[in-house]
Amino acid sequence: MSRFDGRRLSWTRLTVLVGALTALVLVGTSSWHSVQDSQAAEANGDAWYAGYVDATVTPLHAFEQPTSKATRDVVLSFIVSDPQQGCRPTWGSAYSLDAAADELDLDRRIARLRQQGGSVVVSFGGAVNSELATACTDAAELLKAYRSVVERYDLRMIDLDNEGAGLADRAAASRRAVAMHALQVERAKAGKDLRVWLTLPVAPSGLSEDGRRAVETMLDHDVDLSGVNVMTMDYGASRTTGQSMLDASIAALTETHRQLGQVYAGAGQDVGSSTLWRRMGATPMIGQNDVPGEVFSLAAARGLSAFADQKGLGRMSMWSLNRDRTCGANYPDVTVVSNSCSGVDQGGTSFAKLLRGDMTGRPDTSAVTPVVPGSAGRGQGEEARADDPATSPYPIWDEETTYVEGTRVVWHRNAYVAKWWTLGDVPDDPVVDTASSPWQLVGPVLEGEKPVALPKLPRGTYPTWDQDRSYRKGERVMMGGTPFTAKWASTGVSPDAQASREQPSPWRRLTDAEIRTAAQAAAKATKDAKPRKDGGKKKRTNDR
Known part of the structure; x- marks a missing residue:
């Protein structure tokens, strides 16, 4: 006789049993997916922080002299097209790569930062000037241009900052994606990876249609996209009344996360929520933003850092390290954006440290093995x-x-x-x-360097310094073949006289760039002054 003889399993009991079993299966499946998602997020590496540095704005920011872990990794910006030669990369349209090495000592300063364990990411594009893919329509030349930058600075990661009118250029987006895929394949064959981040403008409502399309284009062309970094700044009318800059930034990131989930799913990449957060970054503009009335405060920085930590955001940056300090007393209107200060009273606190928070990852740890200054070996003899x-x-x-x-x-x-x-x-x-x-x-001193050949200024280019003459600011003189310019008015103070911080000299030696410009002007003046072989007479031609 059965133990349950005479008992029947009712439909109600059966329904409850099936429901319980289904719930257990769903919970188990959900937990397994959560574990997989978390593992995938960890596979993307530790979250990292690196502040943007405007490499060409004056005064130059000494990024090669990091003062903390929050300033040792930088995103140098911006590589753009030469206004006259669209396929030629320049720094801010003002310096070719060679000119930046010469006049800004950029290559050497990058090497110096790496000696100290720092990492360098280079950003292409920006809000001003033309990004390479926008101006260069030749696919082979475009790839060559990107390659020249990556190889020159031995980059492991680059940042593509697409904004403004160029963001809507679909043809440029396709050219850019094709070049990025080809470059990643080339670097992989050479045993070097190339990680690519896409930086885009954002509103509290998320990415624009052009922004979404930019991500889709990269994925459609098989670019191994490390992540999407959104510029949580300059919201303007998209920020609702009473919405703080922190709340607007959190809303922008949350909505972008939802949008990217759809974009990746559409590309056949079913990534989980945690992985997607790890593939996202945020870049606020510290202090006074370009839009009047928008100020990203120290409190907002703390709040955004906490949100990033909670969600597992993969990257944090800021615009910019050049501006990470309180404005001086001589800068009275802090509502006007400055390239050199934040516009808020930082009280000795840095935005960089607040935004970095507990992030321990590095954007470029495999690029260069850090070496001690003077890598020939300080402990190895003279x-x-x-x-x-x-x-x-x-x-x-x-x-x-x-x-x-x-x-x-x-x-x-x-x-x-x-x-x-x-x-x-x-x-x-x-x-x-x-x-x-x-x-x-x-x-x-970098490998393969040769002596920098400075042109000699012809005798008489500038008057010889005279101890009895009074000089005004801006006047130039020569002394012992070296050209100087007056920093302020002076009389009887020799350009080569001993000076110190306490007793500075009223004279400044011309920079190498100024000497070259002066030499070119002198050469042109000499050429123009030479009499023509035909005596300056025009040759007559037969009328036809």
Whole structure:
């Protein structure tokens, strides 16, 4: 006899049993997907922070001298097209890659940052000027242009900042995606990865239609997209009345997360929620934004960092490290955006540290193995540190030579620039602190360098300095073949006279770029002054 003899299983009991079993299956499946999603997010690497640096704006930001972990990784911006040659990459349309190395010492400063364990990401595009794919319509030349930047700076990660009118250019978007895919394949074959981030404008309602299409285009062309970074700034009319900058930024990120889920699903990439957050980044404009009345405060930075930590956001940046400081007292209207300060009283706090929060990842850890300054080896004897004039860009430092402000030298395989008049002060004196030293370390001598050949200014280009003459600001003189310009009015103060921070010189040596410009102008003037072989007479031609 059965234990349950005479009992029947009712339909009600059966329904409850099936429901319970189904619930258990769904819970188990959901938990498994959550585990998979979490594992996939972790596979994308630790969340990282890197602030943008405007590489060409003056005064130049000394990114090669990081003061904390929050400033050691940078996104240098912006590479754009040459206004006259669309397929030629430039820094901000003002410097070719070679000119940036020469006049901004950019290559050396990048090397110096990497020596100290820093990472460099390069950003293409921006709000001003034309991104390469917009101006360069030749596919082969476009790929060549992107490649030249990636190879020159040995990049492992790049940032594509698409905004403004160029964002709506579908043909440019396709050219860009094709080039990115080809470049990633090339780098992979060379044993080097290339991670690509897409940076886009955003509103509290999320990405625009053009922004969504930009992501879709990348995925459609098989670009291995590391993530989408949204510019949580300059909301304008899209921000509702009473909505704070923090609330608007959280709304923008939340809605973008939903949109990207649809975009990735449409591309056949079924990524989970955690993975999607790890493939997203946020970039606020610290302090006063371009839109009047929009101020991203220190409190907003703390709140955004907390939100990023809660969601597992993969990246945090900011515009910009150039601006991460309180404006000085001589800048009275902080509602006007400055390139050099935030417009808010930071009270000794940096936005960089607040936004980095607990992020421990690095954008570019595999790019360059950090080495100590003077990589020839400081502990390996003087011979290993010997300087060769044939492979040094600047003259070797000499204790008997007087150097004025702005003079560059090489010492122990590193380049230095004089901060003020100096004689006999060793550039790498380990006893003298940085503030007291008349020398500032620029960076290492790079492989393959040759002496920088500066043109000599013809005699008489500028008047010889006269101790009895009064000079006004901006006047130029020559002394011992070296050109100087007056920083303020002076009489009887020699350009090569000893100077210090306490008693600065009224003279400044012309920069290398200024000397080149002056030499070109002098050469042109000489050419124009030469009499023509035909005596200046026009040859007559037969009328036809």
